[in-house]
Each structure stands twice: as C-alpha cells, then as structure tokens.
Amino acid sequence: MYNKTILICDDDEGILDMLELILEETGYRIIPVKNSLLIYEEIEKQSPDLILLDLWMPVLSGDQVLRTLRKNPETNNIPVIVISASREGQRIANEAGADDFIAKPFDLDQLVNRVQKLIAA
Amino acid sequence: MENRKGHELDSLNNGEFTFSNDTLKQDLSLLMKALDSSISGIILTDNQQPDNPIIYCNKAFERITGYQRHEIIGHNCRFLQKEDRNQKERAVLRNAVKEGKECVVEMRNYQKNGTLFWNELYMSPIKDEQGNVCYFIGVQNDVTRRKKAEQELLHQQDVMEAQISERTKSLKESEDYLSSIVQTVRESLVVLNPDFKVLSVNEHFLKTFKVGKEETEGRLLYDLGNGQWNIPQLKELLENILPTNNPVEEFEVEHDFPHIGKKLMLLNAHRIELEGQYKDRILIAIEDITDRREIERRKDDFLSIASHELKTPLTTIKGYVQIMQRLLPSDISDKFKDILKKTGIYVERLNTLIADLLDMSRIQTGNIELHRETFDFDKAIHEAVENIQAATKTHQIIIKGSATNSYTGDESHIVQVINNLLSNAIKYSPESDEVEVYLSKVSNFLKVAVKDKGMGIKIEDQKKIFDRFFRVGEIQQRFPGMGIGLYVCEQIIKNHGGTLWVESEFGQGSTFSFTLPLDERKSNVQ
Numbered sequence: 001m002y003n004k005t006i007l008i009c010d011d012d013e014g015i016l017d018m019l020e021l022i023l024e025e026t027g028y029r030i031i032p033v034k035n036s037l038l039i040y041e042e043i044e045k046q047s048p049d050l051i052l053l054d055l056w057m058p059v060l061s062g063d064q065v066l067r068t069l070r071k072n073p074e075t076n077n078i079p080v081i082v083i084s085a086s087r088e089g090q091r092i093a094n095e096a097g098a099d100d101f102i103a104k105p106f107d108l109d110q111l112v113n114r115v116q117k118l119i120a121a
Numbered sequence: 122m123e124n125r126k127g128h129e130l131d132s133l134n135n136g137e138f139t140f141s142n143d144t145l146k147q148d149l150s151l152l153m154k155a156l157d158s159s160i161s162g163i164i165l166t167d168n169q170q171p172d173n174p175i176i177y178c179n180k181a182f183e184r185i186t187g188y189q190r191h192e193i194i195g196h197n198c199r200f201l202q203k204e205d206r207n208q209k210e211r212a213v214l215r216n217a218v219k220e221g222k223e224c225v226v227e228m229r230n231y232q233k234n235g236t237l238f239w240n241e242l243y244m245s246p247i248k249d250e251q252g253n254v255c256y257f258i259g260v261q262n263d264v265t266r267r268k269k270a271e272q273e274l275l276h277q278q279d280v281m282e283a284q285i286s287e288r289t290k291s292l293k294e295s296e297d298y299l300s301s302i303v304q305t306v307r308e309s310l311v312v313l314n315p316d317f318k319v320l321s322v323n324e325h326f327l328k329t330f331k332v333g334k335e336e337t338e339g340r341l342l343y344d345l346g347n348g349q350w351n352i353p354q355l356k357e358l359l360e361n362i363l364p365t366n367n368p369v370e371e372f373e374v375e376h377d378f379p380h381i382g383k384k385l386m387l388l389n390a391h392r393i394e395l396e397g398q399y400k401d402r403i404l405i406a407i408e409d410i411t412d413r414r415e416i417e418r419r420k421d422d423f424l425s426i427a428s429h430e431l432k433t434p435l436t437t438i439k440g441y442v443q444i445m446q447r448l449l450p451s452d453i454s455d456k457f458k459d460i461l462k463k464t465g466i467y468v469e470r471l472n473t474l475i476a477d478l479l480d481m482s483r484i485q486t487g488n489i490e491l492h493r494e495t496f497d498f499d500k501a502i503h504e505a506v507e508n509i510q511a512a513t514k515t516h517q518i519i520i521k522g523s524a525t526n527s528y529t530g531d532e533s534h535i536v537q538v539i540n541n542l543l544s545n546a547i548k549y550s551p552e553s554d555e556v557e558v559y560l561s562k563v564s565n566f567l568k569v570a571v572k573d574k575g576m577g578i579k580i581e582d583q584k585k586i587f588d589r590f591f592r593v594g595e596i597q598q599r600f601p602g603m604g605i606g607l608y609v610c611e612q613i614i615k616n617h618g619g620t621l622w623v624e625s626e627f628g629q630g631s632t633f634s635f636t637l638p639l640d641e642r643k644s645n646v647q
Contacts, residue, residue: 014437022444056429085432087425087479105436105472108443 003029004119007048009039011057019052026112036060043075050119055084055092063096070097079118162261164198168254172197173218185263187232198259201230214244221246221254227264239268309407317342317359329409331381352376358390367392385411428479439468477609498528498567499560505539506558516547517555524560524567525639530617538610542571542633545606550575550630570634578625587611
C-alpha cells in the first residue's frame with residue numbers, strides 16, 4: 001500500500017516528534033526536517049504530497065522557504081500548511097502563498113482534518 | 122440827634138473816611154453789612170502803626186478763625202499761625218508787605234481751639250497819593266476742604282505710584298518665576314514669531330539638540346543648524362495645519378538630524394490668539410520620544426518572542442495530551458481519564474494566559490489593530506453566551522433585551538470582552554447560580570450589562586480592578602489568574618469609543634456595563 005508522504009519542517013524537535021507520531025498513526029509517511037536549509041534537498045529527493053511548515057526558524061524562515069517553493073514550477077503545486085505561534089502568522093502565511101494556516105498550539109483533530117482535506121484534493 | 126451824628130462822623134474822620142452827609146453814612150452802613158455777609162474773611166491792617174496791626178475784621182473772619190473781634194483787633198495776623206512758624210509762605214508775605222505789593226498764599230492757620238485750617242490769603246496794599254502803603258486789605262478763605270482734596274489726590278498719586286512699582290516688581294518676579302519654570306521643564310520649548318523666527322528657546326532644547334543660544338535665537342527656525350530643522354513635516358504643521366487647527370497636539374515628527382541622529386518627536390504647537398503684543402506668536406513644545414518608542418518596540422519584540430517560545434513547547438504538550446487521550450486503552454481507570462482531561466484544561470489555560478500577556482502588551486503600547494466589520498451584535502452576544510453556558514454547569518446565564526443587529530467594530534475583541542465579563546461573573550459568584558446579561562439601546566449607544574449575585578467589590582477596589590495586574594487581596598488566593606482581563610477589556614471598549622464601568626456593593630454582587638457608540642463617525646473619533 002502506497003502511503004502519502006508529508007514533510008514536516010520545524011526547528012523544534014518536540015513538535016517534530018509529536019507530529020510525526022500522530023501523523024504516522026493516521027497513516028502517513030513522514031519526513032521530519034529540523035534544519036530548514038535542508039528542506040529543498042529533501043523535497044527533491046522524496047517529492048512529498050504535503051508540507052507542514054513552521055515560520056520562525058533560524059537562518060531560513062518558513063515564509064522565505066515558501067516563496068522559493070512557489071517560484072519554482074517543480075514545487076509550485078505542493079500543498080503547504082503553515083503552522084506557527086506567531087501572531088502575524090496568518091497574514092505572513094497568506095502573503096507567502098500558503099494553502100492553509102494553523103495557529104500553535106493546535107487541536108490535533110483539527111490538524112489531521114485539514115491535512116486529510118488538502119492531501120485528498 | 123444832630124450832635125450824636127456829628128460825633129460819629131468825627132470819629133470816622135479819624136480813619137480817613139470823609140462823609141459829607143447822611144447818604145454816605147447810610148452807604149457806609151450798607152457797605153459794612155455787605156462785608157459782614159461775605160463768606161470770605163476780610164481784614165484791614167494799618168501799616169502806619171508798628172507791627173501792622175489788624176484794625177478791622179468782618180464776621181466771616183471771626184467765624185473762620187473762631188476768635189471774637191476783641192481778640193483780633195490790634196494783633197498782627199501772624200497770631201493765626203500759632204506755633205507753626207516755619208512756613209515758607211511767611212517770606213512771601215513779608216516780602217509783599219515790604220515791597221507794598223499784593224500776593225496770594227495758602228497757609229496753615231489755627232482756629233482759637235487749635236483746629237488747623239488752610240487759609241487762602243489774598244493780600245493787597247492800599248496806598249496814599251504819594252504811593253506810601255498805608256493799609257493792607259486781607260481777604261481769606263478757608264480752603265481746608267479743597268486743600269484736603271488736593272492732598273488726598275496727591276496721596277492717591279503716591280499710593281498709585283507705589284502700587285505701580287509694586288506691580289512692576291511683582292510682574293518682573295512672576296516673569297522670572299515663569300522663566301525659571303520654562304528653563305526647568307524636561308521638554309524642549311521654542312517660541313516663534315509669526316514669521317517662524319525663533320524668539321526664545323529653553324535650556325532643554327539647547328541640550329537635546331546640542332545647539333547654543335546665540336546660534337538659535339533670532340534665526341529662522343528652518344535655518345537652524347545649517348538647515349537641519351528644515352523638516353517637511355514641521356513645515357506642514359506650521360504652515361498648513363496650525364493656521365486652521367489651533368492648537369495642534371501630539372503631532373509626530375521623525376527626522377534624521379546630521380549630528381544627533383534620528384529623533385522621533387511629539388510636538389504640541391499653539392498659536393497665540395489672544396489680542397495684544399503676543400498675538401500670533403507660536404509656542405512649540407517638543408517631546409523627544411525616540412528612546413521611549415525604541416523601548417516600547419523592544420518590549421513588544423520581547424513579548425512576541427517570549428510568547429512564541431512559550432507556545433512552542435506548549436504545542437507539543439497539548440499534542441501529546443491529545444494523543445494520550447486518543448490512545449487510551451479501554452480498560453483504563455476513570456481516575457486516570459480525569460487526570461488526563463484536567464491536564465488538557467490546564468494546558469489550555471496556560472495558552473490563554475500567554476495570549477492575554479501578548480494582548481496586554483500590544484494594547485498598552487497602542488499597537489492593537491482593530492478589524493472593523495459590521496456584524497449582528499445581538500447574535501454575537503447570544504453565541505458567546507451559548508458557548509460559555511455549554512461549559513458552565515453551575516450557573517444559568519439569562520439574556521434579556523436587545524441592542525442591535527448591526528454594529529461596526531472588531532467582533533472578536535467584543536466577544537473577548539463578553540467572555541471575560543461572563544467568566545468573571547461566574548468565577549466570583551460561587552454561591553450563586555445565575556448571571557444576567559442585559560442588552561439595550563440608549564440614545565445612540567448600545568449598552569451591555571453583565572450582572573452577578575456574587576461577592577461584590579469594595580468601593581475602594583472598584584477603580585483599581587481595571588489596572589493591570591491588580592487583583593483584589595484575598596481573591597488572589599482563591600481565584601488564580603494574571604489579573605489583566607479587565608484591563609484588556611477596558612482598553613478594547615475604549616478603542617471602540619465606548620466606556621466600561623462597574624457598579625457594585627460588597628457582598629451584593631456586581632454589574633459590569635459597557636456602552637459602544639452606534640454612530641460610526643463618532644466611534645471612529647475616540
């Protein structure tokens with residue numbers, strides 16, 4: 001059985017672990033990326049079906065990553081959900097071209113629902 | 122009869138009067154009567170006798186001096202001066218007698234009983250055919266009242282002069298006083314004439330902008346410091362705004378000064394409208410808020426970062442708690458389930474506290490953004506109440522009345538206020554089971570009142586509950602929380618142009634009410 005792949009990019013290991021646990025439980029293959037600088041490489045190697053992207057990350061921030069992805073025709077169509085604890089998160093995500101935004105801390109059911117909806121589309 | 126008449130005529134002849142018949146005698150008698158009815162005192166003195174004695178006085182002279190005729194005749198008229206002998210007018214009199222000239226003097230004379238009176242004395246010589254002065258005629262008027270009036274006038278003048286000099290002195294003092302205040306304030310003050318030339322600046326201005334008095338006063342404001350005050354925003358304020366909007370307050374100007382760097386300034390400008398010498402002068406007070414703004418910005422940044430960093434592990438904890446609930450084996454004890462549920466509730470509370478903290482910081486620095494949209498106010502209140510009711514088993518929340526179905530404002534903020542007031546009402550009335558919400562429309566305001574039957578608030582605490590972090594003494598122990606809820610509520614209502622207040626009696630419950638202006642133009646003002 002072919003499992004859909006979700007790339008999670010967050011500099012916080014706790015969140016990476018937790019999300020990996022719940023989403024694997026739900027039935028997805030997970031690619032955790034802690035260092036945002038490595039994200040392009042992983043995307044190229046594994047072509048994920050969806051990306052969960054944090055905003056505030058050292059060196060390369062989530063919105064920078066997202067803008068780059070949107071400019072590249074190869075990655076242009078990958079659904080991206082921004083997850084952030086920033087108050088400005090919603091606005092930043094919209095402006096950078098995210099498909100959805102979820103504020104931290106989130107409700108797991110809500111997160112799983114949104115992920116399923118976007119992946120199915 | 123004939124003899125007697127002849128005798129009288131003889132006696133008069135001694136005084137060089139010559140009467141040839143009865144008609145003249147009659148005339149003389151009339152003349153004497155006329156003299157006696159004069160209000161001026163009249164005397165004759167005989168200059169041919171030693172010491173120029175008085176030989177005639179009329180009735181008025183007796184009345185004015187208080188002496189009787191027998192006490193007067195034969196005396197030199199200086200007896201009226203009593204001991205007051207050093208009057209300079211005496212020299213004038215003496216001279217007039219010596220030269221045989223007429224004169225007028227005003228002298229201090231004394232009545233018999235010692236009362237001072239001012240005597241205006243007119244003295245005129247009567248000469249014989251050879252030009253020898255035989256008699257003097259003296260006409261005197263009691264001018265005491267006039268003299269008194271004159272003296273009072275003089276006194277008034279003196280008093281007035283004294284007052285003027287006193288006031289001038291006090292004006293000078295108050296000027297010095299004002300100037301010392303102006304020099305002491307920790308705010309820059311500039312006075313301009315109507316053509317924007319600097320008339321004066323205070324010490325703080327010189328210090329803040331690192332300039333000297335001599336290179337400032339008398340110069341055109343725009344030319345100061347090689348034109349570094351030629352600031353477009355300032356020009357706009359002085360030339361376009363101030364002439365029609367006087368005074369202007371809290372006008373923000375940002376400018377990069379060549380030597381002192383970037384400054385953020387708040388200006389109050391006032392053009393003097395009072396008629397007079399200061400009309401159209403311009404006063405400018407400059408507050409340097411560069412540092413304050415920077416500190417506010419840093420604080421905002423700090424709180425944003427802190428809240429972000431706190432929320433990150435919280436996200437993980439919340440996630441794991443939910444996973445645990447999901448993966449719960451079916452045979453687990455109720456006690457364990459309960460613990461897990463409570464863990465979830467407290468994680469949520471922590472999340473709310475972090476959000477509140479950020480809210481407060483933003484509201485306090487005025488960085489809160491209102492997202493105004495028109496929404497159904499009553500419906501929003503009903504929904505908020507339903508949500509709270511769903512989570513509240515102890516209290517019944519009753520809504521009465523209606524306000525409006527169309528209000529323009531930030532719905533999420535208003536709902537935040539309602540939630541806060543309701544949760545307070547519930548929290549602080551543990552012994553009661555009812556909370557009432559009244560909706561109404563008053564004039565062009567909507568009004569919401571949340572009434573509980575709880576412990577109430579002491580009058581001295583009623584003002585303070587809107588302060589940040591204020592928590593009523595023992596309440597702190599029984600009901601934990603940050604104590605910023607009402608502060609945030611009040612700021613939100615203020616931002617919408619309304620007011621939030623409390624009416625309460627200790628032990629009798631509290632009613633928190635707020636109004637919001639319905640008229641949109643008014644709500645935008647603040």
